[in-house]
Amino acid sequence: MTAEQFPRLAEVLPDLVTDIVDLLEPEDDNLVRTVRNLRFYGRCTCTPTCPMLLTAPLGSPNGGVLVLESDGESVMFLHIHPAGPSDPSHQVIGIEVLDGRELVLPPA
Numbered sequence: 474m475t476a477e478q479f480p481r482l483a484e485v486l487p488d489l490v491t492d493i494v495d496l497l498e499p500e501d502d503n504l505v506r507t508v509r510n511l512r513f514y515g516r517c518t519c520t521p522t523c524p525m526l527l528t529a530p531l532g533s534p535n536g537g538v539l540v541l542e543s544d545g546e547s548v549m550f551l552h553i554h555p556a557g558p559s560d561p562s563h564q565v566i567g568i569e570v571l572d573g574r575e576l577v578l579p580p581a
Contacts, residue, residue: 529566
């Protein structure tokens with residue numbers, strides 16, 4: 474499958490994307506644009522309980538984690554491609570939501 478065959482994360486979980494953008498907006502316009510255009514590849518299947526939402530194909534290289542905070546608490550982890558957040562070509566490859574919200578996903 475090509476990337477275009479996967480829905481955009483903003484179509485599947487629009488509230489999540491809005492929240493991520495709100496947490497990022499003052500810091501990184503390039504990353505905000507990237508998040509708005511991410512594809513959704515489903516949940517990670519590395520273990521039955523893995524909380525990662527894939528925004529790149531499973532097995533994509535992971536260069537690190539950007540922690541998003543709200544009121545001083547970590548609410549999400551954005552897993553970043555090794556190009557890194559300082560590179561304009563960076564990409565978020567996965568998202569872990571830590572704030573306890575229930576994510577309702579369409580059936581596979």
